Amino acid sequence: MIYLNAKKMIRGLFVFTLLSLLVLQACDDDQTKDDPTPSLEPGVEFTQPGTVTLNISTNWGTGPLQLIPTAYPTPGLDTVRVSEITYYLSHLTLTRKDGSKHLVPHHNLITYTPNQPFEFSLTNIPPGQYTQVEFTIGVDSVTNSTGLHEGDLDPSNGMYWSWATGYVFFRMTGRHAFDNKSFVFDIGGNANLMKSSFSLTQYALKGSQLQLNLVMNAAKVFAGPQVYSFATDPQQIHNAGAPGIAKLMPNIEAAFELNSINMQ
Amino acid sequence: MNKVLGSFVILFLLLHGCTKDDAIIANLPPQPDTGSTFKPTPYLLEIPFGLPPLPLQPNNPLTVEGVELGRKLFFDKILSRDLTQSCGSCHNQLFGFTDNGKRFSMGITGAVGVRNSMPLFNLAWVEQFARTNHRFFWDGGATNLESQAIDPIINPIEMDDSLPNVLNKLRNHPQYPAMFKKAFGSDSITTAMLMKALAQFERTIVSGGTRFDYYRRGFNDEALTPQEKRGFDLYVREDKADCFHCHSVGPFMSDFSFRHNGHQSTDVGLGRITNNPEDNGKFRVPSLRNLVFTAPYMHDGRFATLEEVVEFYNSGAIRTAPADPVLTKHPHGLELTEAEKADLVAFLKTMTDSTLLTNQKYFP
Secondary structure: OHHHHHHHHHHHHHHHHHHHHHHHHHHOOOOOOOOOOOOOOOEEEEEEEEEEEEEEEEEEOOEEOOOOOOOEEEOOOEEEEEEEEEEEEEEEEEEEOOOOEEEOOOEEEEEOEOOEOEEEEEEEEOOEEEEEEEEEEOOOHHHHHOOOOOHHHOHHHOOEEOOOOEEEEEEEEEEEOOOOEEEEEEEEOHHHOEEEEEEOOOOEEEEEEEEEEEEEEOHHHHHOOOOOOOOOOOOEEOOOOOOOHHHHHHHHHHHEEEEEEEEO | OHHHHHHHHHHHHHHHHHHOOOOOOOOOOOOOOOOOOOOOOEOOOOOOOOOOOOOOOOOOOOEHHHHHHHHHHHOOHHHOOOOOOOHHHHOEHHHOOEOOOOOOOEOOOOOEOOOOOOOOOOHHHHHHHOOOOOOEOOOOOEOOHHHHOHHHHHOOOOOOOOHHHHHHHHHOOOOHHHHHHHHHOOOOOOHHHHHHHHHHHHHHOOOOOOHHHHHHOOOOHHHOOHHHHHHHHHHOOOOOOOOOOOOOOOOOOOOOOEEOOOOOOOOOEHHHHHOOHHHOOEEEOOOOOOHHHOOOEOOOOOEOOHHHHHHHHHHHOOOOOOOOHHHHOOOOOOOOOHHHHHHHHHHHHHHOOOHHHHOHHHOO
């Protein structure tokens, strides 16, 4: 017994020392960026200019989201059938250990198609060690307020408010069982840009091709941090100041999960 | 010195870029195909007397080809679902680009709107001088001319079409693909190009050179009659008509703000755009140029004559909140005499530019 406890203690000490080292290292500002030793640092290291590929699956909970007529229960004691999820994923930003950031300017329009992950790549990621990745859901305020844009931002894609001009950042539509009506979440407006960010420090990878496997878990739009229930919350959201948006925004941000990453 | 300043600016930008959480990058304007023969001709706009220089539009500079395309599009019924209406249907040059004296306009399905067709001239300066992103439409719902022109095309009570359908019609038209290529250097036709062309044409519609311009800016005392000068005096007197707090004396006779003018209308105006109850009932303070051509007046065209408008501000307007403070500070109305009201109307008519109705550059 004593022998076992001692062994446990030694193992505990070893883990503690390792953790301390990692923490100290993370706090050490004098650490040179171009450490020639192989990457044991937390995060991902681009050894040369590289590419980030985002692969986005859409789930309800643990399984792939099925559209109408599949019905899903929500924590708000409701039943929801989803007919559309469309949004802009924009401005992927990688953060270095020293807090400096590399922002890739882009707006990708993502429309959910069942059983078909959405994938796109961003190039010219500068070499360096990155410890965090984030992106915004929506269109930045400058782009949103300066005329019209091309490609994914062409207003003919239907993600545009013509009467209060600006892009719709996120759309989710469907029906719910509460009183068997349709619901529409159209979220836009410069104050309502959403952001999801993920730490990469649990990984220690290097290379030039990083793939981020993301899951958009649609259940979380209704589940939390705050439960959204059609019994009390709005069913129709069509403008930037609509009640309900304040509750939905953190839920949508939390709906994005970084499932796994790989790098080569 | 400049070098030092420059270094500081660069340093600031660098630091800023490293620390700011929400870095914002505007999309670059579309670049024409390199190596093509794309060489649009700069459009030289003659600015009438009394107006300031045209503000630069770096994202959509005026070109001969762009304006020509915009003019054709403005008068082309192809922009409506059943090919029966163009922008020009409700913005008729002979009425200062308003709808033929009508209170409300009728869309292609026969549906009738709830607001009066707005005059279209000197619009580039609205973008320059408006102090918020609320620039166009009576309720300030559009941030710039490019984005403004979408709604009339897709609104079910106006031209009732869809952007994909309009773009398809233009792509399959015998002339438009070549015209878009000349204007924007691209083989494709996009929403942004369509709206840029319309905005370019609209920005060329300028109006000035009125008798009041020669009085105000030309210091020509003879330009106004004694009655008109008395009217102007009432206009700028706080204890009389007190028009100038909103319709600022200047090139546009408006501060381009949104205010509640004491109307009794259930239309919430700007409040629908901002979702701020304090904005309910606020509408654009319009320019007072060319009023002779643009009757009826107010956001809902409720007054057919300038005499009615003056009488409304004299005695009809609500003088308690939510009306604008400029109205509430006159709790008993303006108490103008009949002669003063006539003088004021006479003055308002001095801001009339009849060449706006005959300028061939704006013909279909």
